Amino acid sequence: xxxxxxxxxxxxxxxxxxxxxxxxxxxxxxxxxxxxxxxxxxxxxxxxxxxxxxxxxxxxxxxxxxxxxxxxxxxxxxxxxxxxxxxxxxxxxxxxxxxxxxxxxxxxxxxxxxxxxxxxxxxxxxxxxxxxxxxxxxxxxxxxxxxxxxxxxxxxxxxxxxxxxxxxxxxxxxxxxxxxxxxxxxxxxxxxxxxxxxxxxxxxxxxxxxxxxxxxxxxxxxxxxxxxxxxxxxxxxxxxxxxxxxxxxxxxxxxxxxxxxxxxxxxxxxxxxxxxxxxxxxxxxxxxxxxxxxxxxxxxxxxxxxxxxxxxxxxxxxxxxxxxxxxxxxxxxxxxxxxxxxxxxxxxxxxxxxxxxxxxxxxxxxxxxxxxxxxxxxxxxxxxxxxxxxxxxxxxxxxxxxxxxxxxxxxxxxxxxxx
Amino acid sequence: xxxxxxxxxxxxxxxxxxxxxxxxxxxxxxxxxxxxxxxxxxxxxxxxxxxxxxxxxxxxxxxxxxxxxxxxxxxxxxxxxxxxxxxxxxxxxxxxxxxxxxxxxxxxxxxxxxxxxxxxxxxxxxxxxxxxxxxxxxxxxxxxxxxxxxxxxxxxxxxxxxxxxxxxxxxxxxxxxxxxxxxxxxxxxxxxxxxxxxxxxxxxxxxxxxxxxxxxxxxxxxxxxxxxxxxxxxxxxxxxxxxxxxxxxxxxxxxxxxxxxxxxxxxxxxxxxxxxxxxxxxxxxxxxxxxxxxxxxxxxxxxxxxxxxxxxxxxxxxxxxxxxxxxxxxxxxxxxxxxxxxxxxxxxxxxxxxxxxxxxxxxxxxxxxxxxxxxxxxxxxxxxxxxxxxxxxxxxxxxxxxxxxxxxxxxxxxxxxxx
Numbered sequence: 001x002x003x004x005x006x007x008x009x010x011x012x013x014x015x016x017x018x019x020x021x022x023x024x025x026x027x028x029x030x031x032x033x034x035x036x037x038x039x040x041x042x043x044x045x046x047x048x049x050x051x052x053x054x055x056x057x058x059x060x061x062x063x064x065x066x067x068x069x070x071x072x073x074x075x076x077x078x079x080x081x082x083x084x085x086x087x088x089x090x091x092x093x094x095x096x097x098x099x100x101x102x103x104x105x106x107x108x109x110x111x112x113x114x115x116x117x118x119x120x121x122x123x124x125x126x127x128x129x130x131x132x133x134x135x136x137x138x139x140x141x142x143x144x145x146x147x148x149x150x151x152x153x154x155x156x157x158x159x160x161x162x163x164x165x166x167x168x169x170x171x172x173x174x175x176x177x178x179x180x181x182x183x184x185x186x187x188x189x190x191x192x193x194x195x196x197x198x199x200x201x202x203x204x205x206x207x208x209x210x211x212x213x214x215x216x217x218x219x220x221x222x223x224x225x226x227x228x229x230x231x232x233x234x235x236x237x238x239x240x241x242x243x244x245x246x247x248x249x250x251x252x253x254x255x256x257x258x259x260x261x262x263x264x265x266x267x268x269x270x271x272x273x274x275x276x277x278x279x280x281x282x283x284x285x286x287x288x289x290x291x292x293x294x295x296x297x298x299x300x301x302x303x304x305x306x307x308x309x310x311x312x313x314x315x316x317x318x319x320x321x322x323x324x325x326x327x328x329x330x331x332x333x334x335x336x337x338x339x340x341x342x343x344x345x346x347x348x349x350x351x352x353x354x355x356x357x358x359x360x361x362x363x364x365x366x367x368x369x370x371x372x373x374x375x376x377x378x379x380x381x382x383x384x385x386x387x388x389x390x391x392x393x394x395x396x397x398x399x400x401x402x403x404x405x406x407x408x409x410x411x412x413x414x415x416x417x418x419x
Numbered sequence: 420x421x422x423x424x425x426x427x428x429x430x431x432x433x434x435x436x437x438x439x440x441x442x443x444x445x446x447x448x449x450x451x452x453x454x455x456x457x458x459x460x461x462x463x464x465x466x467x468x469x470x471x472x473x474x475x476x477x478x479x480x481x482x483x484x485x486x487x488x489x490x491x492x493x494x495x496x497x498x499x500x501x502x503x504x505x506x507x508x509x510x511x512x513x514x515x516x517x518x519x520x521x522x523x524x525x526x527x528x529x530x531x532x533x534x535x536x537x538x539x540x541x542x543x544x545x546x547x548x549x550x551x552x553x554x555x556x557x558x559x560x561x562x563x564x565x566x567x568x569x570x571x572x573x574x575x576x577x578x579x580x581x582x583x584x585x586x587x588x589x590x591x592x593x594x595x596x597x598x599x600x601x602x603x604x605x606x607x608x609x610x611x612x613x614x615x616x617x618x619x620x621x622x623x624x625x626x627x628x629x630x631x632x633x634x635x636x637x638x639x640x641x642x643x644x645x646x647x648x649x650x651x652x653x654x655x656x657x658x659x660x661x662x663x664x665x666x667x668x669x670x671x672x673x674x675x676x677x678x679x680x681x682x683x684x685x686x687x688x689x690x691x692x693x694x695x696x697x698x699x700x701x702x703x704x705x706x707x708x709x710x711x712x713x714x715x716x717x718x719x720x721x722x723x724x725x726x727x728x729x730x731x732x733x734x735x736x737x738x739x740x741x742x743x744x745x746x747x748x749x750x751x752x753x754x755x756x757x758x759x760x761x762x763x764x765x766x767x768x769x770x771x772x773x774x775x776x777x778x779x780x781x782x783x784x785x786x787x788x789x790x791x792x793x794x795x796x797x798x799x800x801x802x803x804x805x806x807x808x809x810x811x812x813x814x815x816x817x818x819x820x821x822x823x824x825x826x827x828x829x830x831x832x833x834x835x836x837x838x
Contacts, residue, residue: 005429005718008759015802022807033817054817208817241821244800246808285822292795299424300800328744329789332751340427340759370748376711381663381719383434388441389665398452398473398627402660403704 001131003089004380007306007342010299016307019245019300023252024059031056032208032257036215042264055257062256065263071309072344073227073270075132076195078184079161084131086227086272086344087311091378093371095124096351096359097134097165100141103353103360112138112359118155120351123364125160127350129371133164134347135201138359149173153180166226168200168217178224193225196270201313201347203276204232204254206239210261218258222265229313229345230258231274235287238280244293247277248300259310272345273310275301278317287355289317290330298337306342314343316367319355323362327353331367335374420550422508423799426725426761429718435726438664438719442671443478450475451627451676455634461683474676481675484682490728491763492646492689494551495614497603498580503550505646505691505763506730510797512790514543515770515778516553516584519560522772522779531557531778537574539770542783544579546769548790552583553766554620557778568592572599585645587619587636597643612644615689620732620766622695623651623673625658629680637677641684648732648764649677650693654706657699663712666696667719678729691764692729694720697736706774708736709749717756725761733762735786738774742781746772750786754793 011019031054034040040050046064049056072087084092102112120137124130136152143151149167156164157180166177181197182189202218205211210218221228232254234240240247255273262271277297279288288294298314305312316338318330331352338346348356349371351364392405430438450473453459459469465483468475491506503511521531539556543549555571562570568586575583576599585596600616601608621637624630629637640647651673653659659666674692681690696716698707707713717733724731735757737749750771757765767775768790770783811824 005427008424008427010424010800011802015800018802018807022809025809026812030813205818207812207815207819207821236821238820238822241808241811241824243806243808245802245806246811249807249809250812292792295796296800323744325742325744325747325785328747329751329785329792332748332755333792336751336755366744366748373711373748373752377714381429381434381715383430383437383664387662387664388437388668389660389662390441390444390668392660392665393445393626393669394449396626399624400626401657402626402655403657405660 001091001375001378003091003339003342003378005378007302008299008340009303010296011303015245016303019249019252019304020307022246022249023256024062026208026250026253027057027062027257029056030208032210032254034210034215035212036210039210039215039219039261042261046264057257057260061260065260066308068263068267069259069271069310070268072311073196075163075199075227076185076197077161077163078157078181082161084163089342090344091339092131092345093129093349094132094134094345094347095120095130095137096348096364097137099357099359100139101358102138103358105362109358111141113142114140114151117152118159120359120364121155121159124162127368129368129375130350131162132199132345133160133162135165135167137351150176153177157181157184163197163199166198166200166221168202168214168221170213171216171220174200174217174220178226189224196226199227199229201229201231201274202258204230204258206232206234206254207250208254210258215261218261219265222262222269222271225266225269227270227272228258228262229272229274230255230262231276231313234277236277236279236293237282238285240277244296248297248304251275251277251301252304271310272313273301273305273308274313276315277301287319289319289355290333292333295333295337298334298343299341302341302343311344312342313345313347314338314341315347316349317352317356321354323353323360323366327363328366331370335370339374339378420510420794420797422510422758422761422797424797426721427718427759428722429715430722434664435722438668438671438723439726441668442675443481445627445669445672446476446481446676448475449627451629451673453629453634454631455629458629458634458638458680461680465683476676476679480679484679485727487682487686488678488690488729489687491730492615494582494618494646495604495616496580496582497576497600501580503582508761509763510758511550511764512548512768513551513553513764513766514539514549514556515767515783516556518776518778519558520777521557522777524781528777530560532561533559533570536571537578539778539783540574540578543581546787548787548794549769550581551618551764552579552581554584554586556770569595572596576600576603582616582618585617585619585640587621587633587640589632590635590639593619593636593639597645608643615645618646618648620648620650620693621677623649623677625651625653625673626669627673629677634680637680638684641681641688641690644685644688646689646691647681648691648693649674649681650695650732653696655696655698655712656701657704659696661701663715667716667723670694670696670720671723690729691732692720692724692727693732695734696720706738708738708774709752711752714752714756717753717762718760721760721762730763731761732764732766733757733760734766735768736771736775740773742772742779742785746782747785747789750789754789758793758797
């Protein structure tokens, strides 16, 4: 889907520059802790300063990376008719990802299992508002942890025809995901590199730490030309300073660092600017989502991503524990932040509950309704002759009604087409 | 409150012009039915073509009106510290207005009475998110219909210090409202004209009809220099064609007609471009609110108002019958339409339920929460040195936390300041 209406700006040019400059200073003066010796060698070869596990990089390394990172790319699943362009004004919605608990109205909150996993994939395949499968929609808790990802990839491929997310905890899980998509497409790994088919998120252990497993996952994906969303988890007041400007500066430093690593591995590898800045309840420390601060963060992060010419990944989210008014308004808030920020890839777009601790069947249905409304909003308003319906206005008398007046059918689609 | 983030556009320049041109054609060729002989005389004197009760006006009359209508004005209540500027990037929220039923969790849905009226005014006075009192928040059904407005104005003045809406069904009710505000301010009617203190909405009986009572109310308010929101009620598929472009063209014609009338009465009288375009369920005919079509209509109407250099009035609304997830997401949708359309005056911002048939205490509280979030979104993001908190980032080790780190306090306000 393409956004015809454009984006908003919550930072003026000065503010945007100030955040960029602060993040440059973080990278140069404070550095990022990087647990992977292999990744540290790549940075060292590029001229970074290595001090134990801490890597300090100059603007030259960042600029070189931004020069080779593409501004858009296309994801090709086993169904080529569902190609997803990621970049520019495109927007795609992904299924909730990551919870180890599931909720439905009948059985309540419980540990998730493979049957739940499969059900969610079926729903993702069915609804026109889900365009990609995120990380494991729920953890199939009854399956062995070290092979679970294979069962998940298999379900993704058998029960849907969408591109999916490779779990990038280490090299093996990422490579398995790439290879299984290649098999389903009948393609080689070289074909996959030429036309990527899977994606991943690398979550930074904010503040300023990349662990070995995530660095390894990032490098594997980049080596094979598969896109990576580098996403700092910068909750204001917890993993980042409490001010929005500072949290954005830290997010920006961490994101640019990971983005630079992808380009050191494979110049031209597709990579997304990832943002997950929100706030916490400062009394309890509980993460808060769908807050006005998160809306601003989502919009501001879009400005940063566009400054760097990178596709942008954000999230839809809510901290509510049930499918209630709070769940709806928090989800709307973060979703509007994604729309107005120009997010190209929206993770957790449907089914996320309890700050990401639960996947909910009912929430998924509610979210799909809201996503479909967003999709309808993101269509142009046709204003040609027939759309202006002058003849209809002429035919209906003053004080009359249009309930039985035929007019062009292109502006209103019946609800039945929204599945 | 001022919106620092700007607005969105859902119509391109061509679409905007096409709607303007179509509305000009409606005014010139089809005309508007106007039941007030006094108002018809004003149009006749200005050169309009009068055919029975139908008035056809050319672009000259519209352009003359737009040349004298002010682009902004200030409302002064009995508390001068609560002056409201209406126009430009300003945004003000009004209480729900009009229902004859009320709902609370304990007593359920019932006919409203004066005690309810007074309670809602107390709540409007208390919350920082309510800036103006709309038309009667609920009808005090037990009081005589012909003096009810006096009781309502009295409660507005005794239980709040906000500007309020005069019921403009005929000359008398409007004049009573103006005079009572003048008394409370210790001002004359001339003082009131120099510094308006009340406002009203003139709802057009769409399609293309102004009844005598509303025309009379409009003329009274304009004579006394009090602002009028001219608001066609153009539900697509019912009172307007089913396409958005045509509904906007009809809305635009009707709004410009009423706006022209205010300027014929008193050149320079403050007037707002009013919009209330949404759609109906085409199977049942039931009005729908908070739909993607309404969001587009709210944004597009802002583009039209800015084209004409007029302040803009829109509405927050939902068709839900209870305070549930639907109520929350529909309200969010229409509220974002108001924000992104640059609405200066948002009627029904808090407490509206069941498509305007009920005022709800619980919905008011939910809406105030959402309005306060919107207000927080509509604050700038400070990005000066201390906001970037480099020292905090320097002090917190990699992988550490900021939960006990002092940073500037200007970005996060504790919830207790949101009342």
